[in-house]
Every structure is written in structure tokens, then in C-alpha cells.
Amino acid sequence: MWATADDVIADWIGEDVPTNKALVSRWVARAERYLRREIPSLQVRVEGGAEPDLRATVVDVISAMVARVFRNPEGIRQRQETDGSFTGSITFAGDTPGELFLTDRERDSLLAPQDRKGAQTAFTFGPSNYAGGAHRPWCSLMFGAKYCSCGVDIAGQPIFEES
Structure with a gap:
């Protein structure tokens, strides 16, 4: 007790x-x-x-x-x-x-x-389907998508979404 x-x-x-x-x-x-x-x-x-x-x-x-x-x-x-x-x-x-x-x-x-309510926690996440190469920071994989939007998956380097 x-x-x-x-x-x-x-x-x-x-x-x-x-x-x-x-x-x-x-x-x-x-x-x-x-x-x-x-x-x-x-x-x-x-x-x-x-x-x-x-x-x-x-x-x-x-x-x-x-x-x-x-x-x-x-x-x-x-x-x-x-x-x-x-x-x-x-x-x-x-x-x-x-x-x-x-x-x-x-x-x-x-x-x-x-x-507790309002407890602040820090976390990190990475791409779920990372296929190698350097994905762009704004690649869909960086936000948990299933498919790459920058082209690294098919070309080994970014070919779409150039800055």
C-alpha cells in the first residue's frame, strides 16, 4: 500500500x-x-x-x-x-x-x-526504401514515401528535382 x-x-x-x-x-x-x-x-x-x-x-x-x-x-x-x-x-x-x-x-x-502532456521528444527518421546514393533532402523518401522522387533509385544519382 x-x-x-x-x-x-x-x-x-x-x-x-x-x-x-x-x-x-x-x-x-x-x-x-x-x-x-x-x-x-x-x-x-x-x-x-x-x-x-x-x-x-x-x-x-x-x-x-x-x-x-x-x-x-x-x-x-x-x-x-x-x-x-x-x-x-x-x-x-x-x-x-x-x-x-x-x-x-x-x-x-x-x-x-x-x-506527460506537452512532453517534448526528439526523434529522427530516414527514408524507408533507401536504395543507395545521395537522395535530395526534399526527396519523397525523406518524408516516408514508398518511392523516390529525385531519381537516385533509377540512376544512382539525383536526376529530377534539381536545385
Whole structure:
């Protein structure tokens, strides 16, 4: 287990702190199973220790997931209250209020660095049907086409698309 009921209770902000640790523990276990299904590499990465803050981030995410369930156990989308001339309204976030879910930001924080949204990666590619010779940089093969457009395939040197 990564997180405990005590983690959720310690992170709680505001009133109505859950007092049933057994119930909180069950929801923590559900949240952990959810994370293992959603991000299969997470277990290995946490145990590997190569990402120093990952375990703490996992605990933070589990705590937030469980807190969302406990703050809105009925799954209400919006609540309005009126008392005399005062009216208050609360709208709960998420597609499925009252259920376990990951926000996009939480999911991104748990993904491997190369899998995160906006992760920049460098790559190179070469011609798939390279037949020898010096193809022109603008030859179709340089862009993944099946056929040469500069003529190296048939003449051994560029004969089309001269500069």
C-alpha cells in the first residue's frame, strides 16, 4: 500500500473529517487499485525509486481522490441552499461526482516524464526504401514515401528535382 487512512485524514481541509478509519482504508485501497489499472507502470516506477517525489505524489493523489468521495458521497452535481435572503450554491467538479476519478492534472503528475502532456521528444527518421546514393533532402523518401522522387533509385544519382 502506498497511502493510509491516516494520510487522507491528515490532508483533510475543513470540517467533517472522516472518523471511520476502516471505511477510509477501503476507499484508499480502491483508489490504489484504480491507479494500478489506469497507469500499469506506476507500481514498478514507485518501487524503482528513480523518481524521488513519485511516492509522495501518489499519496497526494490518492488522498485527493478519496477526499472527493467523502466530501460528496451522494454524488450530487449541484447544491443550493437558501436561508432568508441569503442564497448559496455549490457545484461539484468532475464528470461523475461522488466517485473515484483522476483529474487530468493528477494523471499527468503520475505518468512517466516522457508520457506527460506537452512532453517534448526528439526523434529522427530516414527514408524507408533507401536504395543507395545521395537522395535530395526534399526527396519523397525523406518524408516516408514508398518511392523516390529525385531519381537516385533509377540512376544512382539525383536526376529530377534539381536545385
